Amino acid sequence: MSRAALHINDAGITLLDADKLLYRQPGFALLQNDELKTGDAAVSLARINPRHVQHRFWSELSTAGLKDQYFHHLSAADLVSHQLQAMWSAVAADIDELVVAVPPYLAAEQLGLLLGIAAELKLPVVGMVDAAVAATRREYRNAIPVHVDVSLHCTLLTRLAQDGAARAERSEILDGCGIYGLYDAWLTTIARTFVEQSRFDPLHTAATEQLLLNQLGAWLTAAGRGSTVAMEVKSGGVTHRAEIESLSLISAAAPWYQQIANRLRALYRADELPVMQMTERAGSLPGLAEMLVTHVGGEVVTLETGATARGALARCAPDRNTNGVTLLRQLAWDQAAIEVAVDAQAAAQSGVPTHLLFRNVAYAINDVTLLLGVEAESGARHIELPGDMPGISRQHCKIRRKNGQCIVEDSSRYGTFLNGHRIDGSTVLQIGDSLRVGTPGFEFLLITMDEAHGT
Structure with a gap:
């Protein structure tokens, strides 16, 4: 019997089995000439045909018709179904059991709708678990973990209790603080740098704006590794080059990062040692981890790619005694605990008021x-x-x-x-x-x- 795990996060819907990553694509849909594309295929044309794109259908999952003129005959549920069908038909021929890790922004009614869509597509869902709980596979002794993940349009913070297992205690959703808004800020900053250094404006045409978006991920990775990032864009047979300081990208994201830091600080009591457990996606945002340590204190632990789905796959067993699937908000740990040294607590460095x-x-x-x-x-x-x-x-x-x-x-x-x-x-x-x-x-x-x- 083959098992797989699906992690629902519209910044990257992830499916994997015990051996490999099977699918990881964002929650985008593009409708053009009566053809509906989802995932990477939609993102590759998102800036060229922005009016034909939808990217909120996972977070706003419902059966109501969409208000967009190009999608008025479809619902968010239709788009979710189409993306899941495309994913499943491509990779899942041998999967007999599927466990699903879900974000806190999906309400109970939406989870029921998601299970209904899965049943229609014959996805063999046997378990459902809170994503933060699935990702937390070890105890953080002497500290309080908050799981940090970023979706397309919000940041997800889940404070976890550690009473013998990982249990979701409290979740906070920072609307408007997601990857999509960050990408817009970074594209604007990068375009300004090209104009200043080469007199080339890559936002002047949709085609070159799409080229920026296609390369943004690699540039952000480079920003996390060095002080400057070398960039180039080819347009009209000409190669345009520019160099941007990593600090410029971090500064562009600072308003978003500050919102995350402020909300995290309110989740921690004065006598608690913070541990911020970040998904690979959140941890890869240049400068975020450093800002959180500066403003919140404590430690940051960055998980590996696919950690949430792997944690669900390893620990979320089907409940053979029930007739349905229920959401699990607590799972036992399956990895060795981490001892967080109390005397090594990193105090927030923003200054003590007098x-x-x-x-x-x-x-x-x-x-x-x-x-x-x-x-x-x-x-x-x-x-x-x-x-x-x-x-x-x-x-x-x-x-x-x-x-x-x-x-x-x-x-x-x-x-x-x-x-x-x-x-x-x-x-x-x-x-x-x-x-x-x-x-x-x-x-x-x-x-x-x-x-x-x-x-």
Whole structure:
């Protein structure tokens, strides 16, 4: 009996068996002259015929008709079915059992629809597992892992509990923070470099824009290995050359990377040692791992290509006692644990704030707790907030310096928000952070001052 595993991520739908990678192509569809192409064939013409392309059908899986004029007679489910059929007919003649690793952006109704499509295509699905759980094959002792993956249109963060097995505890989806937007930013930066160095604008025609997209992956790989990237594009019988600094590509991606770092920081409590387990796709983005270590602290572990599907294949056995397929959110480890040294914890390097700025007054942050709330505590340092603002508790949160770090502890029922994200009990604050309490709330800015001023 032959088994295979399928990992659903529209940045690269992946199918493999125990011996080899069978299929890895993005969730793109191109409709032209009544011919529907998916995967690499669609991407190869995506910039030449952008109006004939769909690339959100996996994340927006449903049976409703698409609103696009070229696809109005089709649904996202039709496009998913077509891509799965193309994949299966090409590689799966000898597969008897298929396990599927799924992303957190697919809701229960969408998973049911996916299973229905698989049944129609006669895909022998015998198991389904959360993708982050499938990828996590070992325990990280002394630390808390968060699995990081990137799809076409979002970044996926899953905090994992380690109570004897890998268990999905909490998932966050950063919409608009995916590969597709990053590629647009990088193509714009690369095109500007060509214009500056050779007076050639590769975005002037769709054909040369497609050439940029086709080579972007190789250039990003080179950026991750060196300080500069040599580029060339052939157009009209002429070869145009340019050289770009890797830092320019990293800077272009910085707004996306900062969103990921901010959300990760809110997932970790102040006393926890972070381990960010990154898929090969996320880990290959130039500069991302380094930025996360700088802003979040802890360690980064980058998995090998196909790790999620391999983890599902090795550990997701079919449940012979049930009549259907249910989503597994917990699996036992099958690889040796990693000991993460507590004394080797890499603290975030963005700076420790010395003051909390509120309404033009800077309040010193030190070993004595600073309380924020609508009711002052007798004898305590506090910032008393107006009681007419919704969503603020009497003693909402506390800020203090501890072990060389600036810590905020939330004691409210409404939540305390760091850079727009609700914290999980407590977290470490950095210079430049914005803290919000209440709705719409009061904003506090974390700053540093050479001399103590304010209260």
